[in-house]
Amino acid sequence: MKMSAILKKEFLVFFRNIGLVMFILYAFTLDIYIAGKGIKVTPRHVSIGYVNEADNLIVNKIISHFHSPQFKKPKLFLSEKALKNAIYNRKIMVGIVFSKEFVKNLISGKVAKLQVLIDSTAAAQAEVTLIYLQNILMNFEHKIKIPANIDIIKLFNPNSNTKWFMSLSELMSNITMLGLILIAVVFVREKENGTWDIMLLMPVKGSIIIFSKILSQVLILMVGITISVGLIIFGIFNTPINGSLFDFYLISFLFSFAIGGIALVIAAISKTILEVAHLTIVIMLPLIFLSGAWTPLSSMSPFIQFLSYFSPLRYYIQATQDIFFRGSGFVDLLPYFGAEFLMAVILFYIGYRKIGRLF
Amino acid sequence: MEILKVKNVSVSYGKKIAIKNASFSLKDQEILGFIGADGAGKSSLLHAIAGVVSFDGEIIYKNYTYHSPKEAEKIKNEISLMPQGLGLVLYDFLSVKEHFDFFRDLRGLKKDEEYEKRLLKMAGLYEFQDRLAGNLSGGMRQKLSLILSLLARPKLLILDEPTTGVDPISRAELWDIVNEMREEGMSAIISTAYMSEASKMDRIMLFDEGEIIASGRADELIENIKDYTYEGEIESKECFSFNKRTYCLKPLNLKKATPTLEGVFFVNALKKGKKPIIFEIPKKQIDIPNIIVEAKCLTKKFGAFIADNCINLELKKGEILGLLGANGAGKTTLIKMLLGLYPIDEGELYLLGKRIKSYEDRIELKSKIGYVSQKFALYKDLTIRENLEYFAKMHGLNMSESSKKIKEYSQMLGFEEYMDNFPKEVPLGINQRFSVAAALLHEPVVLFLDEPTSGVDTVARSAFWKLIRKLKANMGISILITTHYMSEAEYCDRVAVLKRGVKIVDDKVENLHKKYPGLDFEDIFLNIYKEKQNK
Ligand SMILES: Nc1ncnc2c1ncn2[C@@H]1O[C@H](COP(=O)(O)OP(=O)(O)OP(=O)(O)O)[C@@H](O)[C@H]1O
Ligand SMILES: [Mg+2]
Numbered sequence: 035m036k037m038s039a040i041l042k043k044e045f046l047v048f049f050r051n052i053g054l055v056m057f058i059l060y061a062f063t064l065d066i067y068i069a070g071k072g073i074k075v076t077p078r079h080v081s082i083g084y085v086n087e088a089d090n091l092i093v094n095k096i097i098s099h100f101h102s103p104q105f106k107k108p109k110l111f112l113s114e115k116a117l118k119n120a121i122y123n124r125k126i127m128v129g130i131v132f133s134k135e136f137v138k139n140l141i142s143g144k145v146a147k148l149q150v151l152i153d154s155t156a157a158a159q160a161e162v163t164l165i166y167l168q169n170i171l172m173n174f175e176h177k178i179k180i181p182a183n184i185d186i187i188k189l190f191n192p193n194s195n196t197k198w199f200m201s202l203s204e205l206m207s208n209i210t211m212l213g214l215i216l217i218a219v220v221f222v223r224e225k226e227n228g229t230w231d232i233m234l235l236m237p238v239k240g241s242i243i244i245f246s247k248i249l250s251q252v253l254i255l256m257v258g259i260t261i262s263v264g265l266i267i268f269g270i271f272n273t274p275i276n277g278s279l280f281d282f283y284l285i286s287f288l289f290s291f292a293i294g295g296i297a298l299v300i301a302a303i304s305k306t307i308l309e310v311a312h313l314t315i316v317i318m319l320p321l322i323f324l325s326g327a328w329t330p331l332s333s334m335s336p337f338i339q340f341l342s343y344f345s346p347l348r349y350y351i352q353a354t355q356d357i358f359f360r361g362s363g364f365v366d367l368l369p370y371f372g373a374e375f376l377m378a379v380i381l382f383y384i385g386y387r388k389i390g391r392l393f
Numbered sequence: 394m395e396i397l398k399v400k401n402v403s404v405s406y407g408k409k410i411a412i413k414n415a416s417f418s419l420k421d422q423e424i425l426g427f428i429g430a431d432g433a434g435k436s437s438l439l440h441a442i443a444g445v446v447s448f449d450g451e452i453i454y455k456n457y458t459y460h461s462p463k464e465a466e467k468i469k470n471e472i473s474l475m476p477q478g479l480g481l482v483l484y485d486f487l488s489v490k491e492h493f494d495f496f497r498d499l500r501g502l503k504k505d506e507e508y509e510k511r512l513l514k515m516a517g518l519y520e521f522q523d524r525l526a527g528n529l530s531g532g533m534r535q536k537l538s539l540i541l542s543l544l545a546r547p548k549l550l551i552l553d554e555p556t557t558g559v560d561p562i563s564r565a566e567l568w569d570i571v572n573e574m575r576e577e578g579m580s581a582i583i584s585t586a587y588m589s590e591a592s593k594m595d596r597i598m599l600f601d602e603g604e605i606i607a608s609g610r611a612d613e614l615i616e617n618i619k620d621y622t623y624e625g626e627i628e629s630k631e632c633f634s635f636n637k638r639t640y641c642l643k644p645l646n647l648k649k650a651t652p653t654l655e656g657v658f659f660v661n662a663l664k665k666g667k668k669p670i671i672f673e674i675p676k677k678q679i680d681i682p683n684i685i686v687e688a689k690c691l692t693k694k695f696g697a698f699i700a701d702n703c704i705n706l707e708l709k710k711g712e713i714l715g716l717l718g719a720n721g722a723g724k725t726t727l728i729k730m731l732l733g734l735y736p737i738d739e740g741e742l743y744l745l746g747k748r749i750k751s752y753e754d755r756i757e758l759k760s761k762i763g764y765v766s767q768k769f770a771l772y773k774d775l776t777i778r779e780n781l782e783y784f785a786k787m788h789g790l791n792m793s794e795s796s797k798k799i800k801e802y803s804q805m806l807g808f809e810e811y812m813d814n815f816p817k818e819v820p821l822g823i824n825q826r827f828s829v830a831a832a833l834l835h836e837p838v839v840l841f842l843d844e845p846t847s848g849v850d851t852v853a854r855s856a857f858w859k860l861i862r863k864l865k866a867n868m869g870i871s872i873l874i875t876t877h878y879m880s881e882a883e884y885c886d887r888v889a890v891l892k893r894g895v896k897i898v899d900d901k902v903e904n905l906h907k908k909y910p911g912l913d914f915e916d917i918f919l920n921i922y923k924e925k926q927n928k
Contacts, residue, residue: 039786043775050774228770231734236787237759237835240752305485305527393752 036238037246044220044250058216058254061208062262070201070271080163081332082108083117083126088137096132099170105163121153124332124352128152128163198273202358203327205262206351209255211318213290216251217297218310221389226306230392240393244298244386252290259286276361285353285367285374292346292378296321298385302392321347346377394421396580397442397549402450404437411437413603414450419549419582422575426591427584429600430658430850431820435584436477436553438600442582443474443551454549470500473547475538477554477584477848482538485527489518489537492526493544500545512540515566517720528695531767531844532558532720532877543570550574550581556590557848558767560719560877561915562922568593586850587878588654589915599657606661615652618660623647633659633669635855636880658851667852670807672860674867682746683710685839685871686731691740693726700726702894703740708839708871713861715885715902716875717918722891724875725767728841731873732764745838760788763832767843769824771816777827778812781834788835795834802830806860822853829860840864842874846881858884879915890921897925 049055082100086093097108109126111117120126129151139146150167224230233243263282267273275282300313324338325347331339342348353370356362397419404411412434419425427435441448444465452459454472459465476482487495493509496502513519516536518529526534539555550571556564564587571581583594591597592611599607599614607614623645626634632641638650640659686708693701701723708714716724729735731742733755742749744758771780778799785795803809806826811819816827825845832840842861846854862884864870874885882888883902890898898905898921902914909917 035791036787036789039783043772043779043783046779047772047774227773228766228768229772231729231732231766232764232770234734235732235759235762235764236784237756237789238787239756 037242037249040243040246041250041253044247045254047220047223048250048254058212058258059261061212062205062258063266065208066201066204066262066266067270069204070197070266072200079106079334080104080128081106081126082128082130082163083111083120084108084130084132085111085114085117086132088132088134090132090137092137092140093132096170100166104166118151121151124153126153127332128167130167197271198267198358199355201267201271201273202354203351205259205267206325206347206354207318207322207327208262209259209286209289210293210321210347211314212258213251213255213293214297214300214314214318215310216254217248217294218300218304218314219307220247220251221298221301222304222307222310225304234393240390241386243393244389248291248294248298252287252294255290256283256286259283273358275358277357277363277367281364281367282354282357285350285357285370288371288374288378289346289350292374292381295378295381295383295385298382298389302385302388321345324348325351327351343373344377346374346381349374349377395419396421396423396455398453399438399442400451400453402438402441402448402452404434404441404446404448410603412441412600415605417598417605417608419580422578422580423596424571424575424581424583424594426594426597427582427600428586428588428591428597428654428657429584430852431822431848433600434603435600439474439551439553439582439584440476443472444469445474470545471548472551473542473545473549474551475542475553475555477557482541483526483534486525488523488525489513489529490522492537492541496541496544502545508546509544512543512570515563515570516540517563521721530721530725531847532560532563535559536563536720539567543574546574546577546579548579550579550583552581552583554584554586554848556585556587558720558844558877561879561918562719564590586848588851591654597654599661601661601665607657611654614657615654618652618656619649621660621663622650622652622656624650630668630671631663633663633852633855635659635851635858636883655851659855662852669859670805670856672805672863674805674863676867677869679838679869681710681838681869684708684743685710685712685745686873687743688727688731689741689743691727691730691742692738693723693730693735694738699894701730701891704891704894704896706889706896706899708873710871711865711869712887713865713872713874713885715882715888716873716891717879717882717888718875718891719922721893723894724891725843727891728764728843728873728875732762732841760835761838763835763837763840765825765828765832765840765842765845767847769816769821769828771824771828771831773816776813776815777808777819780816781827781831784831785834790834798834799830802833803827806830807856820850820853822849822857825849825853825857826860829857833864836868837870839871840873842872844875844877846876846878854878854881879918880913882914882918890918892922892925897921 079102082105084097100108111120114131117126117129117131121129131149131151133149136146136148150164152164224233236243296317300310300317304310304313324342324345326342327347331342349370353367356367395418399418400416402415403413415438427439429435437446440446442452444459444462447461454468457468459468483492497504510519513522516539518533518537521529526537529537535558542550542552556567568590575581585591596608597611597614598605621640621642623639623641624637624647625639626637627639631643632639632645636655638653638656639645639647640656640663642663684707686706688704688706690703690705691701692699692703704727716727718724726735730737733749745761747754749755772783775783781799782795785798790798803812806829808823808827811823816824829845846857849857858881861872865872876882885902887901888905889896905917909920912920
């Protein structure tokens with residue numbers, strides 16, 4: 035009863051703020067569309083692995099062209115299988131297999147075939163890496179005047195559709211941002227309008243007020259996600275979904291609460307909505323950076339990779355990509371659900387303690 | 394010499410016409426007062442003159458004619474407007490001193506130490522220059538906005554209810570300043586809800602429902618109502634009573650009294666066929682202890698500053714206790730401690746016989762307490778009906794109970810026609826009544842009202858006090874109320890006076906009258922404040 039009163043009130047307030055509603059609609063539709071269509075990414079610290087079956091100097095020559103800052107030092111693998119495994123586990127993004135054939139053909143002036151494996155779940159980076167690879171080989175061709183063909187095997191995202199990735203990544207960044215803002219604002223608005231005291235004087239437990247307020251915004255987020263996935267992701271970009279949509283909603287729901295915990299901390303320390311906006315940006319950037327949305331985790335330093343375990347967005351993105359592109363089922367996703375749930379519980383507890391002090 | 398000519402000015406917001414065809418002129422060095430009920434159109438006309446809203450008609454300032462805010466840009470450095478509302482123009486995170494720097498820069502003024510010091514002293518803010526505006530009391534905020542509008546020494550000063558929530562001592566000082574600046578060539582248009590202030594102006598214009606219905610000196614306006622003014626207060630369906638006078642169109646068997654400006658409102662209302670609201674409040678017995686609130690040496694500190702210093706206070710069952718004191722004396726702080734909105738630094742608090750220590754101690758008591766804050770804080774994105782429904786539900790009323798109660802109170806308190814408006818769209822007096830309704834829905838046994846009548850028009854205030862006393866008489870509710878209208882203190886059973894965080898008087902109103910025979914309560918208050926010089 036009391037919860038429904040709070041929910042109703044928060045929905046009314048939300049819909050009467052036309053500006054906010056428009057912004058949210060924009061972030062869930064047009065912005066996702068633009069991101070899917072547009073962004074170009076230069077590779078940074080892309081991790082490369084290779085198999086050198088030929089054990090030839092030419093191979094080392096080619097490999098030496100992959101250097102920082104675009105690439106990390108290429109890693110040697112003993113078999114194609116080990117390389118594939120590393121890619122599956124996201125340790126490596128691009129794998130090159132130098133077969134005996136390749137080197138032989140290269141030397142003898144025939145058409146040489148090079149096999150490249152890429153983790154296309156980070157399609158943008160993979161694609162640009164390929165262009166680099168082509169350029170490097172091209173330079174070689176000029177010197178030794180032999181044609182080389184690149185045989186690309188794309189893992190997990192056979193069509194390597196950049197827009198699918200970019201739009202999903204953008205959606206997840208936006209959910210993070212909007213989750214932080216919306217949830218922090220339901221509290222801070224009460225401070226700004228001077229209704230905080232009135233709220234405290236209601237004969238309702240603080241925990242119920244806090245929970246209902248968050249729930250109202252999580253539901254708004256869910257509606258936004260539905261609009262975005264339906265209209266843009268499926269509707270315009272025709273993104274395939276190999277796993278189950280239910281799993282995606284479940285992980286989104288868990289993620290919203292993890293974000294809600296952080297938003298509570300923001301709400302506790304901000305006095306104005308402007309402060310919320312500032313803090314959101316400050317907090318959002320590392321969250322996204324640590325999640326692997328922009329730069330694949332496998333190409334980050336071990337310390338940062340370790341830190342990334344504390345970003346709720348990491349599990350969200352990985353689970354989402356797995357649901358959409360790898361078609362992972364519920365059981366395969368359990369680790370993500372578990373981790374996200376844990377994050378939600380921990381962050382929520384911290385946030386709750388922090389804002390609870392104001393009640 | 395005329396400095397301002399207003400010709401057929403109308404202002405409307407959508408369909409609603411706020412002021413229609415207003416015409417008047419203002420002489421050099423003249424101080425003109427605007428009085429009238431809430432929503433009568435005073436603010437709209439003031440805003441049109443200051444060139445901040447668009448209007449129809451023509452305004453001529455000196456020799457410059459303007460028809461729109463854009464055209465008014467040219468003269469804005471000679472005009473200064475202070476809008477209504479508790480410190481709306483302030484930035485919560487700037488200190489008092491920084492506000493001065495900011496406004497000086499904004500207006501391109503040279504620093505005048507002496508003058509600024511005077512303004513600060515007048516507002517009682519001299520010692521608090523480093524305090525953030527957000528931490529000032531309501532009245533202190535009002536006074537800060539006021540002196541900021543005086544900073545530029547405007548040629549034409551436009552003040553929209555500048556003294557709302559300002560204590561009597563500062564009000565007197567404000568008039569000294571305005572008079573002095575008039576000597577230096579300033580003219581002013583000031584709207585006010587304090588009739589004692591309006592009497593001091595050169596000329597007064599009375600507004601009613603978007604029209605100027607009378608204008609003249611105070612004594613001229615009063616002249617018209619002397620036939621309808623009687624001594625004492627009575628309970629009647631056809632006459633208004635307020636502040637020891639009764640106003641009635643039909644002859645009464647009472648002694649005639651010398652009218653005051655306040656009477657103009659009542660007589661005007663009567664002439665338009667308005668009747669006082671009769672509040673039908675069912676009689677009820679409530680079973681509560683005799684002492685509702687007992688505070689023992691309550692203390693609140695903000696850093697090194699002591700806002701409330703060891704205050705002892707008792708509120709008995711069915712009692713109206715007036716909490717008086719200058720701006721910043723610690724009234725709101727004390728109420729917030731009683732409500733549990735501020736932690737108590739020292740002292741003990743008992744509510745309804747129960748020692749209050751923690752959050753948990755309070756939660757069940759919350760349903761027994763009603764509170765109206767100094768800012769009438771309600772949800773501005775919800776209509777009045779939605780606001781009330783929300784509060785009712787939060788207090789655990791079910792659908793049918795809640796709609797019944799809401800209907801009852803909206804009729805009882807006379808805001809039924811505004812139910813589907815947003816709080817911003819209705820006059821302050823209506824907001825005040827609906828805040829009280831929101832605080833009453835759950836039938837509390839004690840009400841805390843922080844300046845519920847500040848900025849509310851005379852007729853609405855008289856209705857409000859009738860309601861309060863009825864609530865007390867019929868429902869046995871105890872009420873703790875703060876006000877800066879000293880005449881309203883007469884309606885309290887007892888008053889406690891705070892000065893700089895210390896309680897200096899706590900006595901029955903009748904006893905104070907005995908102690909200071911022949912004085913009205915404003916003078917009694919000023920006397921008390923002068924006598925008890927703490928610090
Ligand atoms: N959060 C705060 N930090 C610092 N000082 C504060 C804070 N809140 C209030 N004060 C100071 O405490 C004093 C008492 O303020 P309070 O609001 O109780 O006054 P008041 O009696 O209600 O005045 P008014 O009649 O103007 O409403 C003021 O000097 C005010 O500036
Ligand atoms: Mg106050």
